[in-house]
Amino acid sequence: MLENSDFRIEEPDLSSKYDVDLIRRFLSPLGFNFDASAVDYSIILYNLNDDIVGVGSFQGKVLKYLAVAPHFRETGAFAHIATYLTERVMMEHQQAFVFTKPENISRFVGLGYHHIASAEPLIAVLEFGYSNITKYCEYLKSIKKLNILGRTAAIVMNCNPFTLGHQYLVEKAADENELVYLFVVEEDKSTFSFVDRWNMIQAGVQHLSNVIMVKGGEYMVSEATFPNYFLKNESQDLVTQKQAELDITIFCKYIAPVLNINTRYVGTECYCSTTEQYNNALKHLLPKYDIELYEVTRKSIQLNDCKEWVSASKVREALAKGDTNRMEQFLPETTIQYLQNGLQERVKEKLEVCQLRH
Amino acid sequence: MLYIPGNNPAMLQQGSVYGADGVLLDLEDAVALNQKDAARILVSHMLQYVSYEGCEVTVRVNHIDTPFGEEDLKQIVPLQPDAIRLPKVETIDEISRIIQLVEDIENAHELPHDKMKIHVMIETALGVQNVYDIANYSSRIDAISIGGQDLAADMQLVKTNDGIGIDYARKQIVMAAKACKIDVFDTVYVDVENEEGLREEAEYIKKLGFTGKAIINPRQIEIVNEVFTPTEKEIRKAAKIVKAFERNKKEGIGVFAVDGKMVDAPVVQRALRVLEMADIDVADI
């Protein structure tokens, strides 16, 4: 264990192709395909002889690409890298996550990380820090309403922004269930901030007394559980599918039991393949945990002789173009009002700078 | 002299058991900038808890002009390790400032000024130029050493395995140490895997006159010890000289001859040194 414990840390410049190449060359024989765009920060660990001992990175609060050269596996290098990155993450966040392959779970558990869930055979997620999934479940218990007899539904929504379609789905669930928990994606990676989205939804579901709004936290479609959801480009691949499975597994294993959720509502998806894959994974996984899935046909509206599906992306498109008329056709009155309070301008600027998918 | 990173509890708690003559608990280069506080606190606690019996304990503090140096001294000096090691000393002015600070701290804690020794590291071109004056500045300074990595950087050269670039500095530093009659230690050999390279370098610096060599890994202890352990022939000769000296001392004779060669004080000193390195008690010979 004490072998070569005198390490030096270098912070490579991820915008330099030399540095990125160096990391890539180190990782590639170890079975990692390093994607510099998927990390915010990396370190390279050297020994005194300037041999590369290992590397590690993180994006947001998620540790990635931690690897140590086989020659140095007996040393404390792995723990050293993990400590360094965890400490960096924890300066900004309440907890750190690790996204890794299931075969590496034991290495991180050995450090003190807690395993949350896996999507075999590709992905496992672990966490460490001041907060954890138990704390989130305590939050859920604190907002839980007693509902012994009736059916309890869950909806997970990003609502970027809250449209007539969203409202329709919530209303339908509220009508068909005794109680509806409406989880709002908390990750601030969308055009509209979490606070704005939360306020728009709150205004739009005010009339439904059996709907309880819930913060999605770190566990409902978050960067830690479903990073590909927030990618700029859609990705229809095995990784996305496994991430979706991971997210749903956490829902079924931890969240649904606390709130006695027995049904989940989603809208049919016709635009986004990531969401479509997510819905497919729901169909496949929910029955294993005795949770029913209701796929509600997306709301459409009549526009100039033709039917058109309601979608938040169309709203953002119209907003970017300044086509207020078109935009407002898709929105409930509550959202329109909320947007008029200066929010519209703020968001429009943001939309012009970047094209966000959700 | 085994280097131990000051923020590594596993090594700190075991440092004394590897058979090195001394351990050097390092707060300087082996500690990341954002862990300087952690290392300083850890080393303070370890010094009070762990018994480094039979092993000389030195703490290397940060340079006085860094944001860490003064705090290091404030925390460590009151604990009075066997020695404190000052890195990158370049001028008399510097060494006088540091010794003043050390003695102020000692005064504040009512500690004597002659217990804790001071080791000085020469790691810059300027330091090499001033080495004799630095080494000669205070009687508390009982050893100097060369820091190869930093010196090479300061000289803007790439340190090679043959050490050609720092060769002059090595010789200069040895000369200064000998002139001041203090110990002189060589820099570390960083390629832990290369045992032959280490052995060659250790043999070379022994020939230059170094007293010993710093190491970064316990595995290097054995090789350096082997190189520096006197041969049987050396031991035999040294024993003979020391015995003759003891005999003559009783009769009040200062200068005498062994095997036809003059023996005076420096020769006796050297012989005693050989026995010490071979771990032989004078009473046993």
Next chain:
Amino acid sequence: MKNILQREIPETLEGIGEIEPFQGAFTKLRKGWMEEETVPPPNKAKMPHSSKMCSNLKEAVIRTNPRNGMTVSFHHHLRGGDSILVETIKILAELGIKDITLASSSLTSAHEPILPYLKNGTITQIYSSGIRGEIGEAVAKGVMPKPFVIHSHGGRVRSVHTGKIKIDLTVIAASAADIEGNSTGAHGPSAFGSMGYAVIDARYARQVVVVTDNIVDYPCVPQAVTQNFVDYVVKVDSIGDPSKIAGGTTRITKAPMDLQIARLAAQVIEHSGELKEGFSFQVGAGGASLAVAKYIRKIMKQKVIKGSFILGGVTSYGVDMLNEGLFKSIFDVQSFDAAVSTSLMTNPYHIEITAGLYANPFNCGCMTNKLDIVVLGALEIDTDFNVNVITGSEGYVRGASGGHSDTASGANLTVVVCPSFRGRIPIVKEKVHTIVTPGESIDVLVTERGICVNPNRPELKENLIKGGIAVKEIKDLAAEVEKITGVAKPIQNEERIVGIVEYRDGTVIDVIRQVK
């Protein structure tokens, strides 16, 4: 009742029967014979020119008429690469066989897939020299209805002779075999070296199946197991993972702590008086124990001393010493790496021996009795020098008795090497959790913080002091360790006994209680 080491032992135990308490390492041997009756090997007959070949392992297993309550045995010469044990158990489980006693000479992490069968009544008892990993955790938690038995390598032979382990079926993996079942581990793509532990099973099992991935022309040479004991032969595609069966050469550890302890141990041996011309030598296969060989080799060359034989589990390091002429011969009961198989095959002074010749206390003398020096490891050692090599700091089974007590009792100088504490866990302590080898067989303990000589070896202590080696009282060392680590709370157990540790003579030296 209490045995002589003051361990509380029941008089009888369900699943074991009557228990004889340990009375001292040589109390039973002094009589000169074993009181227990031995069982004769089974009577068998085969017609000339009838075929023993089966098309697959399942067919062979079925032909042996497996039944509930049977005992199945295996050897562990394939180490971490073995797949035959797991496959056989799976076949038996598929056939619906229950209540199996598993008698493998040892169990490794490769055997973890049998875990479900311990829980569902397929396997209800284990006899083995070692259990590790998840299996070790499960058995300590008491998943099996009957207590497991930990025996030494020599003790296992005795158990088979007396019918305590009555083997109904043994499945012997070989790296080369012919159609009659003459087989060896010395060559072939999956060569693993000596088959020392398998031979006794072949002689006493009612049914013997040889499994190989490498059928060679009749007759197979050399023959570790011979055809006159073999009922069936199976050719399979693979007997396991070759890289784990015999991976390259065993390297000496680079861990500075292990090396430091090994260096000290070599000094102890050098000055013990036992390191003399013609000495015999055994070291373990890993960590500090193997590293001692490195320093002994150096001393032997310096002082121009030549040894007689190397015994036991053999690594390529031992082979190198043989080839350098430092030793005259190797007696090999178990080989640890690929280079050893080659040597076993080619060097006439590298000799394969059986577990009986190696370590069985009840014959006219096993080779461990002729050992001068043995270096052994320890998970824990107490102030009476009793050694635990079987239970870990949480009370789980995570080690092997192996040849520990056999060699310790036989050797003139038994050196135990271990760190004084690991992490914060004391290794040298007042009382070990489980005794495997009694303190009377241990002569000297070498740790990084001190060397302790057993008080029953005063002349050894004198030799060491004369050699300039500082010696400590073991009580002082334990106190010193406790001062560093703090006082560890003992492991919390249930009353229920889940396993027993047999001394090599068949008496019970300790029991293992269920972990809470």
Next chain:
Amino acid sequence: MELKIKAQAGSFESSDVLIMVEPQPTGVGRKIELESIVMQQFGDDLLNQIHRDLDALGIDDIRVIINDKGALPPTISARLETALKRSAGLQAGTLT
């Protein structure tokens, strides 16, 4: 000592301990969450030591999360002290 921000010290490495502290409102008390690879042998010892150290510094309201890899008592005290000083903004002579 007044704690201001959450802070941590130590590492995941063997023989070390990672200690995280978080200030708590007055009156909440000490919330100590302990995980250790030597829980069975030294869990109580460890907890006592943490309380003793906090007593000595007069800290009553705090959340401490401990992830211990078999650290010796001086390491535990050192890491706690470092984390507390960092939390209180008292750490001198270091870069963050």
